[in-house]
Amino acid sequence: MKASQMFAPTLREVPAEAEIVSHQLLMRAGMIRKTAAGVYTYMPLAWRVMKKIMDIIREEMDAAGCQELMLPIVHPAELWQQSGRWQVYGDELWRLHDRHGRDFCLGPTHEEVITDLVGGEIKSYKQLPLRLYQIQNKYRDERRPRFGLMRGREFIMKDMYSFDRDLAGLDESYRLMYQAYWNIFTRCGLGFRPVVADNGAIGGDASHEFMVLAESGEAEIIYCSACSYAASVEIARTYLDETPKDEAPGEREEVYTPDCKTIDDLAGFLRISPEKTLKALCYQADDQFVLVLIRGDRKVNEIKLKNRLDCISLEMAADEQIQKHLGTAAGFVGPVGVKNIRIVADREVPLLVNAVCGANKKDYHLMNVNPGRDFTIAETWDIRLAEAGEACPQCREKLLSARGVEVGQIFKLGTKYSKSMGAKYLDENGKEQLMVMGCYGIGVGRTMAAAIEQNHDGDGIIWPVSIAPYHVVVVPVSDRETDQMAAAEKIYQDLLVLGVEAVFDDRKERPGVKFKDADLIGYPLRITVGAKALAEGKVEVKIRATGEVQHVDLENVLSFIQDRLK
């Protein structure tokens, strides 16, 4: 491709609306343009990257025995009503109707459509397992679309659905997909980690998120420095140290603690360690007021709490609610003497000895409070946030944290959709059974954006070779020097013959403009053809990732480039 003909309008300025690096660089490199909020055009360079990612996905899906098909984007409401999601999906489901007034939605995901299809066609256990995937546009009518391709309203996903006879079959499908995802992101040249993720449906290790590691990632990952444990912070398990405390329970007493609004205030005032304090937090879980207890130096993980409470809405209770239920203000709440209120506690709470907690009385706390003796806990769960530096729940070694961008998720669905959509088969004994399903997604645009979040510098994008829009750009320093232009074009043409994806920057631009664009677009290799080197029969090759520059003899440049691309 000649740069003079390439539709890649680069920008020098950072667009004001672009908050994160991938959004900024995709805009600046002329790779995406906004058509409406959360709705983007993939320009030719970005589309080349997208196609490469899609090709890698297809190859790995096919190798894992999956078959590609193409389901509709426009879904009839009836299917979503059958699964019950038409009612519960909320405003993010982008609904529309046809000229006859019939209801439809733009598919955000395809469990309904594919389960209805497979349920209607598959009759026998002999036809299972079945693994079907597609790559297409998905829709989510976000209230506030942002971060470019990271949170759009129209986005491209690969979604795969597995249909198995039983849970053992699902385990095998899941294992195959775990490996396929591993291969895909490895082949994309990305640093990533699969982490255990939330799966309300089945629980346990029934879902993994694949996270591309990047400082700017929206998700925090907790992982072990020693073993394989890794989980999204939202659901990371914690280690429970059950070593008995060598301390006799003391007598409970009330102390005056003026201006002690926080745990740190309190610990400082009483000269105790925050570990000795007991925090009591008031939540409104749907219609229920709940008192949540946790050690004062810990944080509540509201995702884990919400999952355990199995509620739809979970919010901190308002001051009026606290007054009404406990007769006191926030900051001095405690469990002692509380009646007719649900009390749930983190697993560390029962192990406390002589703790300090709120007295349910303004400016007062209680000392030497002992669970069991002074108050009763009905429910004890792991509801605290895991933090870097703690012990690994699996091996007790040190946990670390990192940030990442979620680019894929694999998920055991079980029989949730086969039940609601009636997807059954006849087993070996002629008995009707529900198909056991899994679903497996990859955000294609997200993967491209995550690759940029992970691989960039102040000058622009640094594409991994396998997904770079082109491999090499050939830049003559001056477009007015015919020998430079001729030498550059010859190298370009020779590269094309060898199957190297090359761009010839033949534009009538100053060299600075061409170099800046080359760095911004992020070609892995740049060949510069300048007067001085050319006079010595050489060209300059710059490695984008390292900035390293080498002078290479003209006759060796093709093999040099081929070696570097391997």
Add this chain to the structure above:
Amino acid sequence: MKASQMFAPTLREVPAEAEIVSHQLLMRAGMIRKTAAGVYTYMPLAWRVMKKIMDIIREEMDAAGCQELMLPIVHPAELWQQSGRWQVYGDELWRLHDRHGRDFCLGPTHEEVITDLVGGEIKSYKQLPLRLYQIQNKYRDERRPRFGLMRGREFIMKDMYSFDRDLAGLDESYRLMYQAYWNIFTRCGLGFRPVVADNGAIGGDASHEFMVLAESGEAEIIYCSACSYAASVEIARTYLDETPKDEAPGEREEVYTPDCKTIDDLAGFLRISPEKTLKALCYQADDQFVLVLIRGDRKVNEIKLKNRLDCISLEMAADEQIQKHLGTAAGFVGPVGVKNIRIVADREVPLLVNAVCGANKKDYHLMNVNPGRDFTIAETWDIRLAEAGEACPQCREKLLSARGVEVGQIFKLGTKYSKSMGAKYLDENGKEQLMVMGCYGIGVGRTMAAAIEQNHDGDGIIWPVSIAPYHVVVVPVSDRETDQMAAAEKIYQDLLVLGVEAVFDDRKERPGVKFKDADLIGYPLRITVGAKALAEGKVEVKIRATGEVQHVDLENVLSFIQDRLK
């Protein structure tokens, strides 16, 4: 692929709703399934065909200097309001709104979106020409979707848009696309014809439709037996024989013609040739009543008439209207004595001598009517239907007719959209100019369906090799005979190694079922491994297209297959 794992549920019965062959066979071969009216799932076999067609399209587009991108499917209403099409497109534009109440539509075509994009990015003549394409879902909310993939509401199109400096540039883009389309349909293995098509915007040879020839095609094509002339019947030009008639005008007389309702009745009653009669037809063109004259043996081409009248609606006038304007009933209408009514005539009418026409009086006609003497024609146009057997308007040789399925159209847009969307560039003199545009579409699903309309028999589909879902199916006659199964699987594995796309029908089914499915799905070649031939070290190879069967030595089967696929 092993047939036991392939998601291709075949049907023995013809689905009641499927009116045309391609719809029937796509359903029966398990290649498509309906999700909603006009909304289909492409099953794995169909999707393989679609991907092959898309790959061919991509290769030819890229070779013609086009760049692929991906525009949004969801379009903001503002862009369509700017072009004016939001108002005029009607109910076929599938509209929706987002959670904030903003208007959008699902793109049926992308002139607005791409012209807005290119207009915003391209500044200089140096950046032109630009040729951009995409392959994606399109939407048309048809009142009555039917014929399977032929007239759906969600369908896959390749659409290309060219942006040139001037009309000469557009001509070059158009020429490149004409050639690319020729290559694409040739490589798809289809019999087709490019025909001149209607182009209200520019007129002349500014649009061609590419028609796949098939008896069941919805469109009639008129083409010359000798020269290159070919046009959709809707706009086919006619030859005008201007040879003077050697006949003196006679005296006009009124004759009683009872029960002569048709031209044939009249000609038979008066013992004259239908060529001597003059038909007068009453039309309502928007608000205007128009009398249309044509030779009695000819048919009016309402598309050509409507284009010439430049009206939005054109309908035959109702009896009351004819009574009101002419004071007579339909069947006896004529131009003589008519006042204050617009009269338009086909070009043959002024050449008539001593014609017979209606007398505007029930059961009476006029004889020896002569245009010019007996009535005046204001407008004379080519408005008649061209028919097979007539002389070619280009070379006077015999015209033939054929039926076809439109699979692509190329179209010179000129500055229609660059004007409304403001797509300008600066020319060599720094002067602002409108970009000159063309648009070029291919219906991908339509191409697949048209291939079936053209290539099938009573047993099923006969795929051209280049777009067949697989090349070869290997069928062991009995799945219980281990030597047959082993020999078949070995051939299958060897074919895969050679890169031949093969299916191994390993299902536990009767041979009849497997043979019927092979014919229905339409694999170009079938290798049958049966006991008798195998005992002689042979297998049977059946050519789907011809039905020809050959016995091939086992050691030669791979090279035989490779030769046949060339």
